[in-house]
Amino acid sequence: MGDYNNNNNNTIINSVIKGVARTSIYVAATRAISTNKFIRQSRVDDDDDDADHHKQQQQQQVLSNYFVDHFYVDDLDDSFLDKNVTVYDPYAYFFSTHPQSVELLINNLLTVATAEEEEEDNNKSLNESIRETVTNYNPLHSWRHLMSTNAMLRGAKRTKLIDQLVLDNVVNNNQNNQNNQNNNNEKIKQVVVLASGLDTRHLRLPFDSDTKVFEIDLEQVIAYKRLILDQVTSHYITKPISQSTNTLLAADLLDSKHWTSLLESNGFNRSIPTFWLAEGLVMYFTEQQVHQLLSTISDLSSPHSQLLLHTLHPKVEERLDNTDINNHNQDNNQNNNNNNIINKNEFKYSTTDPESLIMKYAKSFQPIKTYNYQDIDQMFIGQVSQDTPLETSQFTLSIKK
Numbered sequence: 439m440g441d442y443n444n445n446n447n448n449t450i451i452n453s454v455i456k457g458v459a460r461t462s463i464y465v466a467a468t469r470a471i472s473t474n475k476f477i478r479q480s481r482v483d484d485d486d487d488d489a490d491h492h493k494q495q496q497q498q499q500v501l502s503n504y505f506v507d508h509f510y511v512d513d514l515d516d517s518f519l520d521k522n523v524t525v526y527d528p529y530a531y532f533f534s535t536h537p538q539s540v541e542l543l544i545n546n547l548l549t550v551a552t553a554e555e556e557e558e559d560n561n562k563s564l565n566e567s568i569r570e571t572v573t574n575y576n577p578l579h580s581w582r583h584l585m586s587t588n589a590m591l592r593g594a595k596r597t598k599l600i601d602q603l604v605l606d607n608v609v610n611n612n613q614n615n616q617n618n619q620n621n622n623n624e625k626i627k628q629v630v631v632l633a634s635g636l637d638t639r640h641l642r643l644p645f646d647s648d649t650k651v652f653e654i655d656l657e658q659v660i661a662y663k664r665l666i667l668d669q670v671t672s673h674y675i676t677k678p679i680s681q682s683t684n685t686l687l688a689a690d691l692l693d694s695k696h697w698t699s700l701l702e703s704n705g706f707n708r709s710i711p712t713f714w715l716a717e718g719l720v721m722y723f724t725e726q727q728v729h730q731l732l733s734t735i736s737d738l739s740s741p742h743s744q745l746l747l748h749t750l751h752p753k754v755e756e757r758l759d760n761t762d763i764n765n766h767n768q769d770n771n772q773n774n775n776n777n778n779i780i781n782k783n784e785f786k787y788s789t790t791d792p793e794s795l796i797m798k799y800a801k802s803f804q805p806i807k808t809y810n811y812q813d814i815d816q817m818f819i820g821q822v823s824q825d826t827p828l829e830t831s832q833f834t835l836s837i838k839k
């Protein structure tokens with residue numbers, strides 16, 4: 439697992455709150471809040487006959503769990519979340535409340551508060567009072583305050599959709615399931631999570647013991663993730679549901695040669711089908727870099743491999759100007775603060791048509807279905823909320839012929 443006490447590693451870990459690496463922490467915060475709601479709901483209907491097997495597994499884990507007694511936040515405002523789009527990710531709590539993440543949280547709150555303040559000469563006391571609020575209460579309250587309801591909802595819903603598609607296509611591989619698109623009887627036993635961030639599907643989804651999960655992200659994210667997961671799994675009872683083997687790999691996904699050879703030298707097998715997940719990644723790449731990534735994925739994929747690609751719609755930019763971020767970071771362009779919660783300058787790639795993109799660059803992959811947030815509402819809640827945006831993110835599932 440490595441030695442995280444030496445200075446070099448400390449420097450690496452410290453940089454998780456800078457640049458694009460920091461975005462992994464925001465997404466983890468949405469999952470921590472979604473988990474809080476999941477627990478609240480599990481307590482209400484702990485005898486839910488309609489719950490599917492995986493949900494029952496999670497509920498049993500929650501209800502017998504030390505986690506609930508110590509880390510459940512009773513007075514957290516999670517009422518905006520529909521119970522059907524919640525997920526159970528007990529690890530997200532630790533990512534969101536670790537001192538490093540709290541530092542990022544405080545920096546963001548300070549930016550917001552300073553932007554709202556008329557006089558700026560009392561920054562020091564502002565800093566102190568924000569620090570006090572965040573640390574005297576549970577930091578999840580402050581995450582909830584910082585991020586807009588829309589951002590929280592989107593984070594929760596996207597996790598829910600992707601969990602479901604992984605369950606249907608990798609874990610259950612059930613031919614009768616309408617979301618399962620693998621016509622091949624061969625089960626997918628290899629999962630690669632690109633830009634895995636602080637995603638913990640490798641622990642919390644019920645992968646079988648014959649499944650191998652690989653995760654790739656930047657060095658600082660992998661180091662931070664290992665540090666916290668080591669602490670959590672040794673100190674708290676957050677037993678993984680997954681039986682899979684997990685390999686965390688530190689690499690820059692812009693360096694195809696390096697990450698592909700690292701993957702293969704760690705046991706990735708290109709002659710068996712792979713489930714590729716690219717969630718929250720390609721919006722940070724230029725168009726050419728996206729094309730290169732898709733072509734590399736295709737080269738590494740045998741027939742029946744699947745790809746789940748998350749893309750942004752160009753209209754997302756308009757939403758960011760209006761409702762999306764509680765107007766927190768309107769002055770991003772001026773102060774060029776790259777640590778703010780949303781920095782529009784970071785988004786380099788968007789598309790209206792992810793299916794054509796995939797057909798052109800991930801050669802031999804055929805799109806199966808593209809989901810947007812309204813589809814997610816329909817799938818899990820049974821109706822589309824008026825406020826659910828259509829043109830923000832799209833999630834395209836495709837299969838290699």
Ligand SMILES: C[S@@+](CC[C@H](N)C(=O)[O-])C[C@H]1O[C@@H](n2cnc3c(N)ncnc32)[C@H](O)[C@@H]1O
Pocket residue numbers: 458459460461462465466632633634635636637654655656659689690691692716717718719722
């Ligand atoms: C918004 S987060 C998404 C994380 C995770 N997929 C999730 O949804 O929770 C974006 C992630 O992309 C990673 N990332 C961005 N550019 C990268 C690159 N060139 N190589 C590897 N990872 C990268 C960041 O470090 C960060 O963890």
